[in-house]
Amino acid sequence: MLPAQLLAARWKAGPRLPVQACSMASKAAPIDEHQVSYLGAEQAAKSRVPAYSPSQSVGHRWPRQQWGVMDSWLARHLHHFGYKLQVCYPKQTDKPLYHGLVTQLQGAPKPPFDKILDMLKPGAHPPIIASVDCPSGWHVDNGDESGDGLRPDMLISLTAPKNGARHFDGKFHYVGGRFVPPSIQEKYGLQLPKYPGAAMAVKIGSNAAPKQNGKLDVASIRDTYEDGSQGLSEADADADPLKQFDKWFQEAVKANIYKEPNQMAIASSDAEGNPSVRMVLLKGYDERGFVFYSNYDSRKGKELSNGKAALCMYWEPFQRSVRIEGSCERVPPEESTAYFHSRPRGSQLGALVSKQSTVLQNGRQELEDRKKQLEQEYADESKEIPRPEHWGGYLVRPKSIEFWHGRPSRLHDRLQYMQENGKWTRQRLSP
Numbered sequence: 001m002l003p004a005q006l007l008a009a010r011w012k013a014g015p016r017l018p019v020q021a022c023s024m025a026s027k028a029a030p031i032d033e034h035q036v037s038y039l040g041a042e043q044a045a046k047s048r049v050p051a052y053s054p055s056q057s058v059g060h061r062w063p064r065q066q067w068g069v070m071d072s073w074l075a076r077h078l079h080h081f082g083y084k085l086q087v088c089y090p091k092q093t094d095k096p097l098y099h100g101l102v103t104q105l106q107g108a109p110k111p112p113f114d115k116i117l118d119m120l121k122p123g124a125h126p127p128i129i130a131s132v133d134c135p136s137g138w139h140v141d142n143g144d145e146s147g148d149g150l151r152p153d154m155l156i157s158l159t160a161p162k163n164g165a166r167h168f169d170g171k172f173h174y175v176g177g178r179f180v181p182p183s184i185q186e187k188y189g190l191q192l193p194k195y196p197g198a199a200m201a202v203k204i205g206s207n208a209a210p211k212q213n214g215k216l217d218v219a220s221i222r223d224t225y226e227d228g229s230q231g232l233s234e235a236d237a238d239a240d241p242l243k244q245f246d247k248w249f250q251e252a253v254k255a256n257i258y259k260e261p262n263q264m265a266i267a268s269s270d271a272e273g274n275p276s277v278r279m280v281l282l283k284g285y286d287e288r289g290f291v292f293y294s295n296y297d298s299r300k301g302k303e304l305s306n307g308k309a310a311l312c313m314y315w316e317p318f319q320r321s322v323r324i325e326g327s328c329e330r331v332p333p334e335e336s337t338a339y340f341h342s343r344p345r346g347s348q349l350g351a352l353v354s355k356q357s358t359v360l361q362n363g364r365q366e367l368e369d370r371k372k373q374l375e376q377e378y379a380d381e382s383k384e385i386p387r388p389e390h391w392g393g394y395l396v397r398p399k400s401i402e403f404w405h406g407r408p409s410r411l412h413d414r415l416q417y418m419q420e421n422g423k424w425t426r427q428r429l430s431p
């Protein structure tokens with residue numbers, strides 16, 4: 001990546017420069033202009049608000065990488081939009097470093113950025129690239145006209161995607177800058193995505209689906225697992241797999257990578273050994289093992305009565321997976337009851353409504369009718385909804401836990417822990 005730069009810029013709308021941005025008849029330019037002139041806040045401070053969006057987008061996709069936010073991204077972007085930028089920090093001095101940084105906003109890229117940009121170009125095996133709004137070398141409306149522009153892995157559009165974003169075929173397209181005042185939203189008819197929580201940026205998909213002769217080329221969908229270069233070493237991994245799990249799980253939760261980083265697949269098998277697998281939510285883990293809740297009469301409920309289960313989780317942005325195999329038993333009824341009553345009332349009713357895994361002879365209406373009937377029965381919120389006996393928790397006590405970490409060239413890390421006589425031993429498996 002380019003070294004992190006800190007440039008605070010003051011700008012004013014000057015006459016449009018004869019650069020590609022001038023051809024922007026698209027709606028995006030006036031929106032941007034409006035956005036940056038909104039409220040009387042300090043301009044430099046305003047430039048920082050949208051700068052959070054790129055950092056959040058990058059942090060969301062590559063949570064473990066130490067990327068700096070480059071305020072100069074924004075400055076460059078404004079420069080290409082025809083603003084006259086006055087760089088006030090760092091001060092223009094004769095020192096080569098500062099001089100080099102400041103003059104990036106004037107004319108063609110200068111050393112060392114000309115070389116760095118070359119290294120990022122297609123065919124040069126570039127590292128991961130995140131571009132803001134308009135990748136370097138692209139026409140802001142028409143995309144990479146010259147074929148010589150950067151091919152970013154991630155495009156972060158601020159406020160609204162520029163026309164050129166239609167030509168983006170990288171994997172991750174984010175839109176950022178949630179603080180768009182309602183007046184601007186109305187004026188430009190902006191349909192902004194739903195930003196979760198305090199997020200400044202949100203993934204809006206990408207055009208990444210690779211095609212061959214107009215058909216989706218499934219075989220060519222792949223990741224290089226380059227971000228996993230740190231991997232998982234014996235020295236880093238805790239000798240206790242439950243502690244190691246806690247570490248990875250907490251990291252996945254903290255990074256806010258998904259709404260439910262506790263999603264996991266649970267496999268079971270029937271009396272003939274036929275396997276089946278489905279997703280559930282991990283609802284707790286401690287020194288005993290891993291807990292989830294379900295319907296004891298469901299297909300999985302019946303199959304798990306053989307006392308065996310396997311779990312699998314994958315946190316894709318971290319390129320980490322955990323596999324667990326072990327015995328499976330019901331948690332004590334008091335534990336199930338306590339959890340049942342901690343759930344929202346609607347979910348409690350859902351457990352009563354659904355005879356999980358059975359066929360609905362009369363379609364969805366059957367469910368809706370049952371729900372309505374129970375809602376009436378429990379309309380009085382002070383009336384406790386009893387936990388049905390067929391609903392409760394399962395505890396998977398692990399006999400083996402494997403930690404998988406993606407690494408380049410498919411040479412992934414696999415550390416498998418196995419329990420023997422109450423002690424954990426560990427071995428490294430081939431990827």
Ligand SMILES: Cc1cc2nc3c(=O)[nH]c(=O)nc-3n(C[C@H](O)[C@H](O)[C@H](O)COP(=O)(O)O)c2cc1C
Pocket residue numbers: 263276277278279280281282292293294295298299300301356357
């Ligand atoms: C993300 C996700 C989380 C789920 N969590 C649960 C859960 O915690 N418990 C559950 O019984 N079913 C859960 N389900 C539904 C199951 O995947 C499955 O449809 C259901 O348990 C019936 O499976 P079975 O017929 O094999 O028993 C979840 C599904 C998804 C996609």
